Amino acid sequence: GQNIDQPTEMTATEGAIVQINCTYQTSGFNGLFWYQQHAGEAPTFLSYNVLDGLEEKGRFSSFLSRSKGYSYLLLKELQMKDSASYLCAVRDRGSWGKLQFGAGTQVVVTP
């Protein structure tokens, strides 16, 4: 199984940058995902890392260090619509598709 830890809440100003950290412990690793979830809505896929390094996708970037069991999601040029919960999820090796989710980090963007 996995233990996935991420901060409960973060607050940042519109236009700023926020970094959401995620640490995990797993018996077998086969990918890390970040999802965005607005209140009352379904989680939507943001990014995927399976190798060490940085994946950039527009204003969002995700980083992975497998040796440290660590990932972060970087949100740049924050917009009000980025206020949401951000879920870190880890996939087990040998269990295709099954994701274990963290509790989520609530990001609040202020004017």
Next chain:
Amino acid sequence: EAGVVQSPRYKIIEKKQPVAFWCNPISGHNTLYWYRQNLGQGPELLIRYENEEAVDDSQLPKDRFSAERLKGVDSTLKIQPAELGDSAVYLCASSTSRDRAGYGYTFGSGTRLTVV
């Protein structure tokens, strides 16, 4: 292309009553998941299907929960009888069987269950 469709969107029932949720996955997605999400928490897997076979139901409370996926397409999740602690959002998701592209899977909008 329609996404993952779930119904109903909301459900309020009294404790000890039965309730059922329905899910229609994305066409061609062989793998279907039911997750439960409590307030302020991440989703937790209840059951995973590969076509019509339940391949992981280790976290499904089998004394009161049941699920089926007839013909490997639509799925139904049932609770009987419901308890107050079952109040949560029930999310259905689907994916291709070998998700090598790393797109995770697509969630439906969920059913928000309130047991009173």
